Amino acid sequence: MYSGIMNTPERLVEATRELLWERGYVGTSPKAIQQRAGAGQGSMYHHFTGKPDLALAAIRRTAGELRAAAGTSLDGPGTAYERIAGYLRRERDVLRGCPVGRLTMDPEVVADDRLRAPVDETLDWLRGKLAGIVEQGRERGELSATLVPADVAATIVATLQGGYVLARASGSSAVFDAGVRGLLALLDPNAGPSVEPSGEPSAEPYADASAEPSAHRSAEPAADNRSR
Amino acid sequence: MYSGIMNTPERLVEATRELLWERGYVGTSPKAIQQRAGAGQGSMYHHFTGKPDLALAAIRRTAGELRAAAGTSLDGPGTAYERIAGYLRRERDVLRGCPVGRLTMDPEVVADDRLRAPVDETLDWLRGKLAGIVEQGRERGELSATLVPADVAATIVATLQGGYVLARASGSSAVFDAGVRGLLALLDPNAGPSVEPSGEPSAEPYADASAEPSAHRSAEPAADNRSR
DNA sequence: GTCTATATAGAGATAGAC
DNA sequence: GTCTATCTCTATATAGAC
Known part of the structure; x- marks a missing residue:
């Protein structure tokens, strides 16, 4: 349910965008869209011809x-x-x-x-x-x-x-x-040589990469991943 | 509809596997499974407790x-x-x-x-x-x-x-x-040097990689892709 | 523009006969 | 084991009043 700052078509499109992201097209029902948009059936079918039409608007945005x-x-x-x-x-x-x-x-x-x-x-x-x-x-x-x-x-x-x-x-x-x-x-252009000149298997941090599941380890934490 | 070489549970699992691949879990209905398997509702609910149970068997396989x-x-x-x-x-x-x-x-x-x-x-x-x-x-x-x-x-x-x-x-x-x-x-370990020693932009096959849509081209056709 | 019927089909299961 | 009811809820609209 949106706060009333957007008009009805806007709210319908936004609700559809969210639901398409969360549940996909097949998993998104008109009813769910209407409820999230705070709009009735009549409103939805007044502004859009049906689910595909509304989805198209949402996908484009x-x-x-x-x-x-x-x-x-x-x-x-x-x-x-x-x-x-x-x-x-x-x-x-x-x-x-x-x-x-x-x-x-x-x-x-x-x-x-x-x-x-x-x-x-x-x-x-x-x-x-x-x-x-x-x-x-x-x-x-x-x-x-x-x-x-x-x-x-x-x-x-x-x-x-x-x-x-x-x-x-x-x-x-x-x-x-x-x-x-x-x-x-x-x-990375600044990475090491394309191939080691050959020689013994340098015993380094990631040397035990066995083929066991869940046995992966990795380096730097890399940027945190939140929000859009 | 399968030919009758498999027993009913087998056919149900196979039908579910196909449908999960084609349409996903949300997009797959018990009815569709039954029809593709050539089994009635009763059979399905006799061999499996419900859609999640059947899906689990299918996913595992x-x-x-x-x-x-x-x-x-x-x-x-x-x-x-x-x-x-x-x-x-x-x-x-x-x-x-x-x-x-x-x-x-x-x-x-x-x-x-x-x-x-x-x-x-x-x-x-x-x-x-x-x-x-x-x-x-x-x-x-x-x-x-x-x-x-x-x-x-x-x-x-x-x-x-x-x-x-x-x-x-x-x-x-x-x-x-x-x-x-x-x-x-x-x-590829046998690819060229990691970075060109610098110099002029060698005019080669793929030189016009503009940012235009659909303007990508590529080399060797690579293995043909059919079947599983 | 929005709302409330009304309608057909399908989703997802349970019950019980055979 | 399989089949045919039966059931409730939802999907996806259309119709028409307000």
């Missing part, structure tokens, strides 16, 4: 906000690596998952071109943005010249999206942070 | 199959890089998503410890397995000694899980393949 937020991180100053690292380490409410990416697991969203379009365009835009940054980093000698920008961009976005999956599976954002650290280490 | 399949790829011969590459490039039905990972977007699965446990354990096992391979690669000088096995393992699994998200958003497995190529390029 969520997609727009994601672009705005990502743009802020990615258009900042710094080297290519720094901008990518800044984006990846940005404060996130990891356990909630990505409000855009989670929609791809909804069969009815994927099956409906109108609903899928804003999701596709947003992730596509994000990859394009990152590919541009990688390309720039290559040109300036900040990143390896052998990298294929579009491929690395896909890897970066996939690591994020998959990080949410791992975090939700384990109930903790720790694995998300680990995935981000792993990716940044692979991208 | 799916998790077991994923481990078996992944184990086959990862326990094979070859260097650490080759085994990881083999696993990542394995034939997959990318657009269907991961039958285990997709469950993390289901609020009722994540909220129920019993349902979440097999999902968590499977992804945890996979990370542990990969961490072991990375560690071995480090020891043998096949991979950079600076890598943190647990972190890189998380990155690898996240890239896979996120690759499914990107593929489903775009309706094509191309982005999944791109993400895998990007990751393998970053891991």
Whole structure:
């Protein structure tokens, strides 16, 4: 139930955005939307033709906000690596998952071109943005010249999206942070040599990486992850 | 509707596995399960206490199959890089998503410890397995000694899980393949120097990585992706 | 614009006959 | 073991009064 500062269509869209994030399209009922928005059935069907129409409005707004937020991180100053690292380490409410990416697991969203379009365009835009940054980093000698920008961009976005999956599976954002650290280490131009000249297995901090479940350990705590 | 080679509990579990993969837990109704299994309501409630019970059986079996399949790829011969590459490039039905990972977007699965446990354990096992391979690669000088096995393992699994998200958003497995190529390029011990000695922006195939949507291009077609 | 009927279908199960 | 009622609640609307 919202406080009455927004008008009814606004409240309906906001309620739908929240529910789509929490429960997905299939798991969100008109009734739940109406209750959270503090609006009656009549109001909802007066302003929107039905659930798909309302969901479309909600998805578009969520997609727009994601672009705005990502743009802020990615258009900042710094080297290519720094901008990518800044984006990846940005404060996130990891356990909630990505409000855009989670929609791809909804069969009815994927099956409906109108609903899928804003999701596709947003992730596509994000990859394009990152590919541009990688390309720039290559040109300036900040990143390896052998990298294929579009491929690395896909890897970066996939690591994020998959990080949410791992975090939700384990109930903790720790694995998300680990995935981000792993990716940044692979991208880091100042990291150690690509391959040890060979020699004996240097006994270091992480030497006992056995194949046992729950036996993972990791380094630095990485940025705290809360809120949007 | 199954052909009558399996008994009723078997058919119910198989139908549930398919539906959970296609539509998730929230999107799967008892009725749909019964119809696909060719069983009546009475049969279902005779063999299982309800939807959660049946889902648990289905999830456990799916998790077991994923481990078996992944184990086959990862326990094979070859260097650490080759085994990881083999696993990542394995034939997959990318657009269907991961039958285990997709469950993390289901609020009722994540909220129920019993349902979440097999999902968590499977992804945890996979990370542990990969961490072991990375560690071995480090020891043998096949991979950079600076890598943190647990972190890189998380990155690898996240890239896979996120690759499914990107593929489903775009309706094509191309982005999944791109993400895998990007990751393998970053891991490749035989790749070019970590950073170009600086110099002019070598005009190569992928030089125009602008930030425009849908303007990504990529190299080698990578393994075809069908079936499980 | 908002509200209150009213309606059809399906979700998720229980009861009891066969 | 399987099948057919039966039940309550919800999903997703439409109709029409206010």
